Amino acid sequence: MPLTKIADFKIERLEILGADGRCDEALVPVISKEKMLEIYRMLVLIRVFDEKAFKLQRQGRLGTYPQILGQEATQIVPPMCLEKKDWLIPTYRGQGSYFARGMPLVNSLLYWGGDDRGAKLPDGQNDMIFAIPVGSHLTHAVGVAMAAQYRKDSAVALTYLGDGASSKGDFYEAMNFAGVYKAPVIFFVENNQWAISVSRKTQTSAQTIAQKAIGCGLSGIQVDGNDVFAVYRAVQEAIARARRGDGASVIEAETYRLGDHTTADDSSRYRSKEEIDLWKDRDPIARFRVFLTAQNVLTEDADLEVRRAAEEKVRSAIDEYESVPEPNPLSMFELIYGEPTWNILEQRAEFERYWASGSSRRETLASAGEGRFP
């Protein structure tokens, strides 16, 4: 009996816009000038937001914060390919993705400032609140997609994960469900090369994360995640495939976490400055700016205006954040059940008595110190 090849697979990588701002004309997706500018404005906005949020944390005005720096294209481009009826199921390092879907900037500040009200999505928006336990939300995305199928809606679900989460069993289970039921879901892997201190190479011995799709019968592709056009094109194709009923996709977008894991981390313990510098040269915003300028879509003045407008928006979000009154402690007892049960009501009353008896104990967020996280 001969040994025969019964299957053959390949993994492709898509790059369109180079780090020098030049691009492969044949592959550039069709995007209107206005849409390109809209993307650019979002890229700049999330960068400015990220810079300011980081500073707020360092000044003791915000809690632990996960920086987005360097991942702007992977954050904002995929959600901008979605329609309103679609669903986004993001991760905790997802400020850009949910801002791009319409979440107000102030919400993220409230959330990372320790205020549950920040987690409230705007009315009429389908998306889910991001998950903190890594990878645990991926099956939710498949469930959303299967429900859309069941309802015969043409909505798709877009979910994010990182290179770290690709090691979780949840990822395999989610992909396998999606494969079996041809669920209209897109797994967007934001491979930022580091899961805290564990490098992509240490995370898996697979050559690419994209190829994990093959084991579950899904489409898989790797793209340059700092390339707005490559991300846009790959996501558009995956969405079209999902809407046609041709199943789920995995897009591995290679990017880089230029900041620490969170403001509680110190990445100099585990990675070199040279590596960071190398990735700084592949900045997703800079190359898109070069392209837009060369195409006369963006003038220098217009660029300054984009930056000024972003700073203004962020400043006003910070003002709003800092003027929101402290949350009402009684909100702890709300929304635990559809209707509160006796123990919740009793404990709420107990708390009210206790609270009324003492000082209100309101305090502003103090500077980081002993006993703080971590």
Next chain:
Amino acid sequence: MPELNLAQSINQALHQAMKTDDRIVILGEDVGVNGGVFRITDGLQKAFGAERVIDTPLAELGIVGVSVGMAAYGLKPICEIQFDGFLPSVMDQVINHFGRLRQRSQGKHAAGLILRSPHGGMVHAPEHHSESPEAYFAHTPGIKVVIPSTPKDAKGLMLAAIQCPDPVVFFEPKRIYRSIKENVPDESYEVAIGKARVAREGKDATVISWGALVHTCLEAAQKLQGEGVDVEVIDLRTLSPIDIGAILTSVSKTGHAVIAQEAPKTCSLASEISALIHERALLKLQAPVRRVTGWDTRTPLFRLEKYYFPDAARIAAAVRETMSF
């Protein structure tokens, strides 16, 4: 005898034990190069190599399952789950495997591993980083659960856990990783698993607690001293098996018992301790046992955590209520 904090004393225990016990391997997310996000395993990979201090892929269930296999082979894996909020994903291994392996294999194998995890809140942490899941573990047969509240106990309990033939879940109160220091003996010593500690002697009321909250109870006791109420504080140290002897001795003396925990109330460890006291010492009690706990709600984000976790005032109020019953 150097002054160490809790993080340093656990690190020292691991370091000393690994020198003489080649069964020990450490595995977890970021435990190697980074020395753990709380630096508990700092320097261990340098000292003992990447074969014994393993930076794993990001997969909690995998970490614990692999540890079960290593333990079956005769190693002593000490695995770290980075945050308490990530423990739920390992419960399949905890409930279905490691607590049962000895009996299921009719004594052939035992999963004598140690599962370390930070515990508790009040550090302004992000969501899912301030949990108190001890009851899930204490409820599961075949597992010992410990939680030190002092650096000295932390080292002794870790060294005892390493010698324990059973799986040990080792909770580390993250609020006091660095805020409490004391002299910790250089030499190797064990603090027996299953033995509570009288953290403060008193004759009027017993307050039972564990982890970081023990220190809050001591604060409450101090407050009540000024009001003429002499409070005894029991630091449970081991949550499974509970040191019932220590509890009954104290409650028989004081006739008043308050249990304080960070976890929610319903079906909690406090519920179990209350039941034990009522079953065995009802006639010694001068008032019903009281529980001071986190509410039966989700742990709120940190702006409200001071209202969620018991503080000294709430604990003192509960003691006053039992005293005036």
